[in-house]
Amino acid sequence: MKLFHNVMLHVSVASVLIMTAWAVFFYWAIIDEVNDEVDDSLEDYSESLIISYLNGEEMPSLNNGSNNQFYMYDVSKEYAETYPLMSYRDEMVYIDEKLEYEPARILMTIFKTDSGYKELVVYTPTIDKLDLQRSILGWIIALYVGILLILLLLNMWIFRRNMKPLYVLLSWFNNYKIGSGYTPLANKSNITEFKNLYEAVTISVERNEKLYEQQKLFIGNASHEMQTPLAICLNRLEMLMDDENLSEKQMEEIAKTHQTLENITRMNKSLLLLCKIENGQYADVKDVSINSIIGQYVETFNDIYASKNIRVNVSETSSLHMQMNESLAVMLVSNLLKNAYLHNIENGVIEINIAENGFSVSNSGQAALDPSKIFTRFYQGSKKEGSTGLGLALVYTICKANNIKIMYQFKDKMHEFVVSQ
Structure with a gap:
């Protein structure tokens, strides 16, 4: 994962958590403030009704043009002592004028009179409050998304701007090759x-x-x-x-x-x-025909190892060209072919397949070699006269220097080396 993506991931997660906590806290703070305003209104209305009742004044009619409604009834002393003197709740109430149930905020107050205890229930429809809550929620979500996007974009801009010297350094490193000279690294950053x-x-x-x-x-x-x-x-x-x-x-x-x-x-x-x-001392790169090199060295090795009576099958499905130093290409092919002849059995077989993206060299064998050691220096499955133990190490080094893939496998009693671009 790139440094930029890693930093942005952590910043994004932290920003989402912080902004979510802020949005939830802000929403409930606003809703609590809205409820406080409604509760204060109900409390004032309830207090004026109790004062009017205790003073023997005429109670206002239910159809008084106000959203607030009330009803009053007697309660026992035990009931009054059991329940709190004042409590709030939200529930659905039936509105006679509209002949339907609507959400309402309710205040229940218990007070004492000369004749006993009474409970006053005051309520007000909260349709407007629900609309206000939905509006508040919508704006908070919009604000949440907007601020979060702005923070992320701002962090991206700040990060890229401040990390520009690092990207310049990485680009310089990618273009630098040891031994080919280098342009001095210009430092325009004031960061220590x-x-x-x-x-x-x-x-x-x-x-x-x-x-x-x-x-x-x-x-x-x-x-x-x-x-x-x-x-x-x-x-x-x-x-x-x-x-x-x-x-x-x-x-x-x-x-x-x-x-x-x-x-x-x-x-x-x-x-x-x-x-x-x-050390990269073979820097002269050109287009090299692998087909012609293989054809040339197959004829040479057939003469050298004629006594082993090895049958060679060459399959060319395409013309293979590689961009590399010609001397290294010759070393790559000749070492693979020499390995196939030298470590083959009497009356054995060599299979050579040339395709568009690579080639393979297979030779007869008795047992698989260790894939983790086969390309190391001086590793030999079985000691052969004339072998230095460096041929496959050379092949691997050439492939690595030219960004070419090489793989070894043993199947059907054949050692196979696959070279691909």
Whole structure:
């Protein structure tokens, strides 16, 4: 999840909770205020009726042009002592004039007279109050949605504006490639944290560039300094092997030493090649035809491994082209094919399928290899003469450097390597 989405999610949840709590509290506060106004009106009306009754004045008629209505009746002393002297409630009452039930706010008051206790029930229809409540609720919802949207949009604008230096830094990082030079990172932010981040990134990039140059120089020197003495040793051994005075035992030992040095030479070249690929020293990218490379190396390996009597089936359903360094493309194909020939069985089979988005190389086998280790350096399911254990590691490194997917699977007694763009 992006930082922007994560922040906005938390801000949205917090805003919704706070605004909801405010809306509920505000609504009930307004409704309580409305009820207080109605209750005060009923209380004043009830008080004037009680005073008029106690003073012996004539009680107003029910049809007095007012919304307030009342009725009065005698109650027992026990009733008066049991119930509160004044209470409010909302209920449906029958209105004689309209011949229907309507919601009303009711005040019940118990008071004492010379003859005993009486209960006065005063009520007023609350149709207007319900309309007012609905209106208040509607406006609160509209206000709630409006304020919430404004807050979210404001937070989005503030966040994007304040996090702009971070997005500039990320964009700069996406375009930066080690060893290809870089444009200094321009810092136009006054925020201390971003200033420190920009300085740290600049220092880190400069350090990486220096280390990269040192490593590239080391690889070049190592390649030259190690290959030369190895070649000299091999030449000397070959000269010794031409000596007719050597015994058969000595010849065998020299031949073994010669083979060991050749393996070391190949391993040294492969390790140096791995380092160069990982350091991005193969930057020359072009359109490469995989079909032609496979066709060329199938013929070559058929001649080299003719003694194993391997049957090769090549299926081309499409012309496959990849955007990569041509030397790396040759290494990718040749190492996969060499692996299929070298680790095949006598009279085995190699299946090569070329499609529009990739190709696969399968060879006969007896048991599955460990998929988690097969692309690691020096991993070999079974030791084969002439194998350095770096071929598949090279393949994986080339694929990774060019954003190409590679997958291994074992099915129907076939080791299959699938390369896809």
